[in-house]
Amino acid sequence: MKRNDDILRYLSDFMSEKERLEFEKELSFSEELRNQVAEKKSILENMNAIADIKEDSPYFQNLLPRVRAKVEKKKSVMWVPRWAYLLVSSTAVILIVVNISRFGTGNENSAKKSVQEKQSEPTYIEYSLNNDNVVKSDIDLVNTDNTDKVNFEIGISQLSNTNKESLKELSKYQRIMWNIDNNSVAYNSGY
């Protein structure tokens, strides 16, 4: 067994220099050892003979065209490098972050918008002689600045300048109407 291993180690060049010299020395003296080495060598050579196989199909003639076709197919497919995916996704994240920091969330926007809308809404003014007795008048104010109908309420604090002007005109008009009514009442009652 040891002899067998030594032969295989010798054939594998798996011996130290000293071991190899000793083995070769023994090989020169022993015919039996030489025969054993020759036997192992012939087994390995026999393996080479077994492995020497000739193909009998046009496989190798067709191989290059097949590979060429695959290479061309791969060339025609647009190749996207992996870093491109990373670039696109990181750009998207950056854009979202910038968008949020610049414009805020949708709630803040709608709050701002509702305030702006409230300020720009036309003011309906209700008019009353007494604060707790609101009277809605349908006085046509065609000649007033910017409103067709004005409901007037005394005590409304938030009025635009235009509406304040309208308010002054309206009260002037009301006073005239009031005087006319009083006069007619006085006239009818015989005063």
Next chain:
Amino acid sequence: MAELQDFDLVKEFIAGSEQAFNKIVLKYQNKIYWHARRLLGNHMDADEVTQEVLIVLYNKLHTFNFQSSLFTWIFRIVSTRSLNHLRKGKIKKVLFLDDDDNEKGFKNNEDIVRDLENREKLDKLDKVLDKLALKQKEVFILRNFDGLSYEEISQITGRSVGGLKANYFHAIKKVTEMMNEKER
């Protein structure tokens, strides 16, 4: 001389000559296929790996640094791809519980060796190589069939010469035992 010719072909290919690539393929396709075939043990897998290697060659030849021979560079790709293929196959077998005999029969249906005598030789070779561990098989094929030195095999496999010698020793021990058993 052969090395210089190879280097010239690579330079021509890098310069844009498609003909140079064809010449490289025609020169090495046989060796690539048979190395893969011996490692993988069937035509279908060997064919797949051979095509893969040639495509890699086409795409990566411009990275060849002219430090080693083109032959060892190509064989490194073949060995790596074949071993990866074998490992993937083993994983598949474990995961899907493939029937090994059925699979081999299916894979050998379409073969480039049809002559009866050659088929027998091939079956015998496959049976012997199948008993070897992957590392032993690789070094045995490269040293015995391709006639490469340990230094060349070391360049291809990336393993130490000492380790390769040990692998080869264990490989030929198994091979000689199996051949002796068959002769008895």
